[in-house]
Amino acid sequence: MAPKSLQDVLDAAGSTVELLRNSQLGTYIYPVVPAEFTNWRREQRAWRETAVLYDQSHHMVNFFVKGPDALKLFSDTGINSFANFPVNTAKQFVPTASNGGVIGDGILFHLEEQEFVYVGRAPAANWLQFHAETGGYDVECTYDDRSPSRPYGQAVSRKYYRFQIQGPSAWQIIEKLNGGTLEQVKFFHMGHLGIAGEQVRTLRHGMAGAPGLEIWGPYEQHGKIRDAVLEAGAEFGLEPCGSRAYSSNTLESGWIPSPLPAIYSSDAERAYREWLPATSYEAVNALAGSFVSGNIEDYYLTPWELGYGSFVKFDHDFIGRDALQKVDPAAQRKKVTLAWNDEDLATIWASFLDRDKPGYQFFDVPNANYGSSNYDSVIDADGTGVGLSLFTGVTANERRGLSLATVDPNVEIGTEVRVVWGEPDGGSRKTTVEPHEQISVRAVVSPAPYAVTARTEYHGGWRTAAAGAR
Amino acid sequence: MTDLFLSGPGAEGLLRGLAVNSFANFPVDRAKQFIAVNHSGQLIGDAILAHLDEQSFNLVGHPMAIDWVQYHAETGGHDIEVSRDGNSIVRAGDPRLFRYELQGPTALALVEKLTGAPVPQLGFFHMGHLPIAGLQVRAIRHGMAGQPGYELFGPWVEGERVRDALLQAGGEFGLTQVGAKGYSTANLESGWVPSPVPAVFTDERLRGYREWLPASAAGSLGGSFDSADIEDYFLTPYELGYGRSVAFDHDFVGREALEALSRTPSRRKVTLVWNPDDVQDVMGSLLRPGLPAKYIDMPKARYALFQVDRVLHGGVTVGQSFDCGYIANEHSFVSLAAVDGLEDGAEVTVLWGEEPNSAKLQVEPHRQVPIRATVVPAPFVQYARESYRATH
Numbered sequence: 001m002a003p004k005s006l007q008d009v010l011d012a013a014g015s016t017v018e019l020l021r022n023s024q025l026g027t028y029i030y031p032v033v034p035a036e037f038t039n040w041r042r043e044q045r046a047w048r049e050t051a052v053l054y055d056q057s058h059h060m061v062n063f064f065v066k067g068p069d070a071l072k073l074f075s076d077t078g079i080n081s082f083a084n085f086p087v088n089t090a091k092q093f094v095p096t097a098s099n100g101g102v103i104g105d106g107i108l109f110h111l112e113e114q115e116f117v118y119v120g121r122a123p124a125a126n127w128l129q130f131h132a133e134t135g136g137y138d139v140e141c142t143y144d145d146r147s148p149s150r151p152y153g154q155a156v157s158r159k160y161y162r163f164q165i166q167g168p169s170a171w172q173i174i175e176k177l178n179g180g181t182l183e184q185v186k187f188f189h190m191g192h193l194g195i196a197g198e199q200v201r202t203l204r205h206g207m208a209g210a211p212g213l214e215i216w217g218p219y220e221q222h223g224k225i226r227d228a229v230l231e232a233g234a235e236f237g238l239e240p241c242g243s244r245a246y247s248s249n250t251l252e253s254g255w256i257p258s259p260l261p262a263i264y265s266s267d268a269e270r271a272y273r274e275w276l277p278a279t280s281y282e283a284v285n286a287l288a289g290s291f292v293s294g295n296i297e298d299y300y301l302t303p304w305e306l307g308y309g310s311f312v313k314f315d316h317d318f319i320g321r322d323a324l325q326k327v328d329p330a331a332q333r334k335k336v337t338l339a340w341n342d343e344d345l346a347t348i349w350a351s352f353l354d355r356d357k358p359g360y361q362f363f364d365v366p367n368a369n370y371g372s373s374n375y376d377s378v379i380d381a382d383g384t385g386v387g388l389s390l391f392t393g394v395t396a397n398e399r400r401g402l403s404l405a406t407v408d409p410n411v412e413i414g415t416e417v418r419v420v421w422g423e424p425d426g427g428s429r430k431t432t433v434e435p436h437e438q439i440s441v442r443a444v445v446s447p448a449p450y451a452v453t454a455r456t457e458y459h460g461g462w463r464t465a466a467a468g469a470r
Numbered sequence: 471m472t473d474l475f476l477s478g479p480g481a482e483g484l485l486r487g488l489a490v491n492s493f494a495n496f497p498v499d500r501a502k503q504f505i506a507v508n509h510s511g512q513l514i515g516d517a518i519l520a521h522l523d524e525q526s527f528n529l530v531g532h533p534m535a536i537d538w539v540q541y542h543a544e545t546g547g548h549d550i551e552v553s554r555d556g557n558s559i560v561r562a563g564d565p566r567l568f569r570y571e572l573q574g575p576t577a578l579a580l581v582e583k584l585t586g587a588p589v590p591q592l593g594f595f596h597m598g599h600l601p602i603a604g605l606q607v608r609a610i611r612h613g614m615a616g617q618p619g620y621e622l623f624g625p626w627v628e629g630e631r632v633r634d635a636l637l638q639a640g641g642e643f644g645l646t647q648v649g650a651k652g653y654s655t656a657n658l659e660s661g662w663v664p665s666p667v668p669a670v671f672t673d674e675r676l677r678g679y680r681e682w683l684p685a686s687a688a689g690s691l692g693g694s695f696d697s698a699d700i701e702d703y704f705l706t707p708y709e710l711g712y713g714r715s716v717a718f719d720h721d722f723v724g725r726e727a728l729e730a731l732s733r734t735p736s737r738r739k740v741t742l743v744w745n746p747d748d749v750q751d752v753m754g755s756l757l758r759p760g761l762p763a764k765y766i767d768m769p770k771a772r773y774a775l776f777q778v779d780r781v782l783h784g785g786v787t788v789g790q791s792f793d794c795g796y797i798a799n800e801h802s803f804v805s806l807a808a809v810d811g812l813e814d815g816a817e818v819t820v821l822w823g824e825e826p827n828s829a830k831l832q833v834e835p836h837r838q839v840p841i842r843a844t845v846v847p848a849p850f851v852q853y854a855r856e857s858y859r860a861t862h
């Protein structure tokens with residue numbers, strides 16, 4: 001019988017790790033948006049030097065929740081405090097499983113009284129939908145799925161367009177669109193802006209210390225709003241950013257997009273696994289990298305390991321609370337950036353031209369990840385595992401290979417470690433992998449975010465490790 | 471690609487008058503690589519011409535040759551009906567035809583399994599029908615550098631059905647779908663130069679044509695070759711290896727010039743295998759201080775419609791390098807080039823990057839660097855199979 005649920009898929013597979021490591025999904029695609037409008041080096045430079053227009057309309061799920069119990073749904077599933085979450089604010093919402101492992105994270109917008117939207121990868125949206133439908137909540141939900149990875153010329157439609165205007169010149173562009181000075185509301189506070197005759201909703205955002213805005217509205221207005229913003233921004237050097245550069249911006253800002261959801265093993269999540277379809281993200285996603293453990297739980301990450309320790313608030317009851325209360329924050333791994341050794345990375349590239357050897361696992365630029373979730377072993381001089389490297393690529397701004405990682409608490413900034421690039425035993429059967437050898441790449445443990453300005457000036461939450469409740 | 475459909479009593483005559491190719495043996499159900507030149511014998515473009523039916527033809531490819539044919543059909547043709555289906559960059563809505571290439575060593579076995587019959591005995595560029603998914607699918611016997619295969623085409627609405635049937639049958643034969651990135655490198659193995667600069671920019675006799683062409687037809691020029699005279703970029707059919715296609719059995723635009731050119735030595739089309747260390751230096755320059763070299767994208771590094779890089783030997787310009795990219799099958803970075811009197815094995819230098827940098831959007835600030843390269847035959851794939859692997 002064909003598997004219907006994730007649980008069926010896991011039962012048939014035997015080993016969850018082997019199932020996901022040999023997923024036939026292919027690379028994790030940032031769909032529909034053109035790969036490059038100019039070229040990815042120039043687009044990366046623009047977010048550092050002038051301004052960019054990110055098009056986030058297609059790669060994330062929108063999960064709308066409305067009704068008397070809406071806030072309770074989020075409060076019951078999020079590690080975050082909801083003590084102060086009025087309408088027109090947003091927060092980075094992080095749900096955990098009963099075992100305390102992170103399921104995913106995304107932005108939660110408080111749109112109206114009793115009305116919210118979660119925007120992010122599928123795992124947290126699926127988890128919310130399950131609890132909304134089975135937990136006896138008085139809510140109405142709408143799941144607006146991300147656009148297809150390979151639309152192949154077919155028409156694509158979403159509920160919202162979603163853009164960000166970011167970079168050092170972003171605010172000048174925003175004020176020009178507004179027709180005058182605009183009060184810089186606080187980070188993650190929402191407002192309105194008039195663009196091309198439309199009232200557009202905004203979320204105050206920022207990048208590397210410079211204020212920016214996320215804007216959204218009906219998808220039908222996508223072209224009109226985009227044209228107006230690009231036209232207004234031209235004199236300030238605003239550049240549209242393609243999907244190729246887009247996914248690499250997080251290497252500089254330090255957000256880890258792709259933890260493996262911690263839902264595969266615990267008994268408490270069995271009902272969820274039976275509810276999740278066999279075609280869900282959780283059942284088909286590709287697990288990539290040199291870190292291989294027979295125990296799927298070794299891939300789970302706590303909020304502290306992803307830099308979300310300051311979000312954990314025991315001022316409310318939530319799934320995972322008991323497990324997280326037992327955690328010693330001081331013993332947790334910490335989020336860092338690894339600055340890859342230039343010559344070692346060049347050696348990987350050179351191997352593609354070596355006709356005598358199979359070569360190393362392909363390292364694409366600027367995004368080198370070859371699965372939905374990427375787990376590379378970080379080892380010390382003795383070859384002992386001291387962490388996991390979770391998202392890898394290149395930034396033309398820093399002229400470096402960078403990866404976002406979580407490492408043992410005693411690993412100091414400035415330490416040289418090694419990242420093992422490529423999979424053991426010639427590689428898994430993923431469609432993104434050809435036969436290859438592994439290589440240990442030297443890397444220097446560095447702060448996250450790597451961009452120095454962001455570390456000191458970026459407002460909110462984990463970026464400054466401030467004690468804020470976001 | 472762009473499709474041009476021509477029909478009517480005047481169609482074949484018009485095509486013949488613009489083609490260097492012979493039409494002496496070109497009945498229905500044959501195809502050929504149609505090559506057009508200007509009055510001076512310089513290349514305008516090439517495309518695949520299929521003889522679909524009595525007085526009915528389909529020309530498929532880049533717009534350069536197709537524009538030229540359409541212009542003559544519309545302005546000087548008699549008894550011809552022309553219709554054009556632009557590529558998906560310019561077309562609104564669905565294409566008129568689906569078009570697939572089924573290629574590789576197991577392609578024939580796959581077709582036999584799929585159709586339940588021995589494959590039709592078709593010569594190269596001969597056409598027939600294959601029964602697939604309950605449809606009679608038009609097929610051109612094609613082959614990429616010696617490997618047998620088919621080009622399949624038909625009404626767009628049938629495309630998905632045909633594709634599904636191919637993929638379903640293809641599993642046991644290792645059939646793999648090729649994405650746009652991989653596709654763009656197939657010509658580097660087979661030795662086809664996709665978009666030479668069309669020789670249409672100067673000749674006074676072509677003024678009418680230039681006035682007819684839309685502004686968007688100008689294209690973009692990239693690379694280190696930097697003559698101010700656009701005619702220095704023009705090529706003859708001989709330089710791109712099309713000498714065998716030139717037939718003086720009919721009258722055509724450029725015939726007299728080509729007759730003269732056929733008696734003089736010409737550059738020849740070759741493959742250049744780029745030095746791995748030099749390519750590594752270029753890629754690594756992305757990570758090192760200072761102005762980087764022009765970025766090499768994988769697997770295709772060409773950064774303009776018309777890529778023309780200078781090729782030097784002993785400090786002297788000896789040719790032009792065109793399309794360039796990576797062949798994973800051979801772990802090699804190669805380009806297709808036309809060079810003066812150099813033997814296989816000769817060492818040359820390709821200048822990589824523009825000096826000064828152009829203003830094209832896809833060009834980032836960079837410095838020009840020399841890249842050593844070795845002259846080997848084109849098509850590279852045959853050479854690689856027969857001798858390269860044995861000696862390297």
